[in-house]
Amino acid sequence: MRVTSMAKKVVTLYIDDTSLRLLVAKGKRVKKWANLPLESGLVRDGAVLDEAKLAAKIKELLKAQRVKARKVIAGLSGLHCLSQVITLPRLPEAMLAEAVRREAERALPVPLEQLYISWQITSTSREEMQVFLAALPRNAADALIETLRQAGVKPYLMDLAPLALARVVNRATAIIIDVRSTEFDIVVMVEGVPQLIRSLSLPNGALSLQEKLPTIREELERTVKFYNSGHPEKPLEPSLPIFVSGELADEPELYQSLSDELEYPILLLSSPLKCPEGLAPSQYMVNIGLALKKLSPGKWASLSVVNLNALPEVYRPKARSLTKVLIALSIIVAIGLLVPLVMLVQSTAANTASLQAQLDATNQLLEQRYTQQQAQKKEIAELEGKVAEIEVTNNAFTAVLDNFNRQHKIVNGDLRVTTSTLPDTVVLSSITHASVKLTIRGMSPSETEVLAYADSLRTSGRFSQVIVSYIEKTEEGVTFTLTLSARGWD
Numbered sequence: 001m002r003v004t005s006m007a008k009k010v011v012t013l014y015i016d017d018t019s020l021r022l023l024v025a026k027g028k029r030v031k032k033w034a035n036l037p038l039e040s041g042l043v044r045d046g047a048v049l050d051e052a053k054l055a056a057k058i059k060e061l062l063k064a065q066r067v068k069a070r071k072v073i074a075g076l077s078g079l080h081c082l083s084q085v086i087t088l089p090r091l092p093e094a095m096l097a098e099a100v101r102r103e104a105e106r107a108l109p110v111p112l113e114q115l116y117i118s119w120q121i122t123s124t125s126r127e128e129m130q131v132f133l134a135a136l137p138r139n140a141a142d143a144l145i146e147t148l149r150q151a152g153v154k155p156y157l158m159d160l161a162p163l164a165l166a167r168v169v170n171r172a173t174a175i176i177i178d179v180r181s182t183e184f185d186i187v188v189m190v191e192g193v194p195q196l197i198r199s200l201s202l203p204n205g206a207l208s209l210q211e212k213l214p215t216i217r218e219e220l221e222r223t224v225k226f227y228n229s230g231h232p233e234k235p236l237e238p239s240l241p242i243f244v245s246g247e248l249a250d251e252p253e254l255y256q257s258l259s260d261e262l263e264y265p266i267l268l269l270s271s272p273l274k275c276p277e278g279l280a281p282s283q284y285m286v287n288i289g290l291a292l293k294k295l296s297p298g299k300w301a302s303l304s305v306v307n308l309n310a311l312p313e314v315y316r317p318k319a320r321s322l323t324k325v326l327i328a329l330s331i332i333v334a335i336g337l338l339v340p341l342v343m344l345v346q347s348t349a350a351n352t353a354s355l356q357a358q359l360d361a362t363n364q365l366l367e368q369r370y371t372q373q374q375a376q377k378k379e380i381a382e383l384e385g386k387v388a389e390i391e392v393t394n395n396a397f398t399a400v401l402d403n404f405n406r407q408h409k410i411v412n413g414d415l416r417v418t419t420s421t422l423p424d425t426v427v428l429s430s431i432t433h434a435s436v437k438l439t440i441r442g443m444s445p446s447e448t449e450v451l452a453y454a455d456s457l458r459t460s461g462r463f464s465q466v467i468v469s470y471i472e473k474t475e476e477g478v479t480f481t482l483t484l485s486a487r488g489w490d
Contacts, residue, residue, distance in 0.1 A: 011067060012290040013058070013153075014075035014161065015144070017043045017182040022061055023287035025295060029274045033284055036061045045201060046077025046183070048143040055150035062153070073290045074155040076144060076310065078162040078185050078199030082108055082115070082135040085195060089128050091419060092428070104133055116141050116312040122193050122305050127420065132193060132306050134160060145315055157293050158311035162187045162197045164289025166304040168269060169243050175236070176269065177220060178285055179209070179246040184216060186223050188236070192305040196227050209247050210254060217258055243269040249282035356387065414438055414462060414486055421456035423449050438463070438484040443477050450480045457484060
C-alpha cells in the first residue's frame with residue numbers, strides 16, 4: 001500500500017560499483033541530487049566490500065549536500081537477487097507466511113539460509129492467489145545496512161533497483177531497460193506485475209556504450225524469447241514499447257538502432273517527479289523509483305502493483321502497540337514435533353559413534369595387553385550391549401520420524417480439502433486435528449451454507465464420516481461445529 005506524503009522530504013540512496021547516487025524529493029519535486037564517483041574495490045557486483053571506506057563516502061556526500069536526515073530509502077542492486085511470481089491455493093492469512101516459505105524453498109535455486117525473503121500478494125481469485133516473491137543475498141543486504149549504520153543513517157525502506165524502475169513507468173505492460181556503467185536491468189512488466197527481471201553485469205566498464213550495445217541487444221532478445229516461450233497463449237506484442245533510461249537514454253542514435261534491429265518501439269522513461277534544470281533524470285531513475293515508494297506526485301499513480309519492503313524483518317523497528325489476533329491451528333504442532341525428534345535421532349547417532357570409538361580402542365588394548373585379556377573381554381561385552389541398545393533406540397526413533405512424515409502429508413491433504421471447499425460466506429475460527437478426528441468450528445450467515453459445506457466435504461471422498469455435531473443461531477449468524485473422520489491413518 002502506498003502512503004502519500006506531500007510535505008515530508010524523502011531521502012534516497014543507491015549504490016552501484018562505480019558511484020553513490022543521492023536524491024532528495026518533496027511532494028512533486030526533486031529538491032537535491034548528487035552523484036559521487038567511487039574508486040574500484042569498494043563495491044563489486046552490487047555488494048559492498050569495504051564498509052568503512054564506503055561509509056566515509058556516504059558521510060562526505062550527505063555533508064556536502066547538507067542533508068541532515070538520518071532515515072533513508074535504500075536501493076540494492078538486482079545482481080544476484082532472485083524474483084518469481086508463484087501461485088498458491090487460497091489460504092487463511094495465518095498460514096500464508098509458512099506456505100510462501102515452503103514454496104520459496106522449493107522454487108528458488110539457493111538455500112533459504114543464504115537469503116532474505118520478501119513477498120506481496122498481487123492478485124486473488126476464488127481458488128488461488130498470485131504472490132510476487134523477492135529474495136536478497138544475506139551477505140549483500142547485511143553489508144549495505146551495516147555500511148549505512150556506520151555512516152549514521154538508517155534505512156526504513158529498501159527495494160531492488162529493477163522494482164524501483166518498474167514503479168516509474170506509466171504503462172501496465174511494458175519492457176524497461178536501464179543501463180549503467182557496469183550493469184544493466186531488464187524488466188518485463190505485464191498487467192502491473194514484473195513477471196521477468198534480469199540484472200546482468202557488463203563485460204568491461206572501460207568499454208564504450210556502442211561496444212556494449214551488442215551484449216545489451218543479445219540479452220534483450222533472449223529475455224523476450226524466454227518470456228514468449230513460457231507464455232505462448234499471450235506473448236509480448238511487437239507494438240509493446242521498450243522504455244530506456246541510464247546511459248542508453250543519452251544516446252538517441254544507439255537506442256534508435258536498437259529499436260530498428262529488435263523491431264520494438266523504444267521510448268525514453270520519463271520522471272513523474274518535476275526535475276530542476278541541470279538534473280538528468282535518466283541517470284537517477286532508480287532513486288526516483290525509490291522515492292515513489294512514499295510519494296504520489298499529483299494525478300500520477302504507479303501502475304506497478306508491487307511495492308513490497310525488501311528491508312529484512314530483523315532490521316525493521318518493532319511495532320509499539322499494534323496487535324493482531326491470529327487463529328492458531330493445532331496441525332502446526334505436529335510439524336513442530338519433528339524438530340526435537342530429528343535432534344534426538346542425531347544425538348543418538350552421535351552416541352553410537354562415540355561408543356564404537358571406545359570399542360575400537362578396547363580392541364587395541366587387547367592386542368597390547370594380553371595379561372588383561374579376561375577383564376577387557378567383559379568390558380567389550382558390556383559396550384557391545386550398549387551399542388545394541390542404542391541401535392534399537394535409533395531404529396525406533398527413525399520409525400517414529402517416518403510415521404510423522406506420513407501423518408504430515410495426510411494432515412496437509414485434509415487441510416487443503418477443508419479450505420478449498422469452503423464457501424465464501426463461511427468463516428472458520430479453528431481447525432483441530434487429533435488422531436483420526438478433525439474438528440472444524442466457524443460461523444455462517446445461515447444453516448444452508450453449513451449443510452452445503454458439510455455435503456462438499458462428504459463428496460470430496462477425503463473423509464469417512466462428516467457430522468454436523470453442533471449448530472446454533474446467534475445475532476451474528478449461525479455458529480457450528482463439524483466433526484470429520486479422516487481416512488488414511490491406518
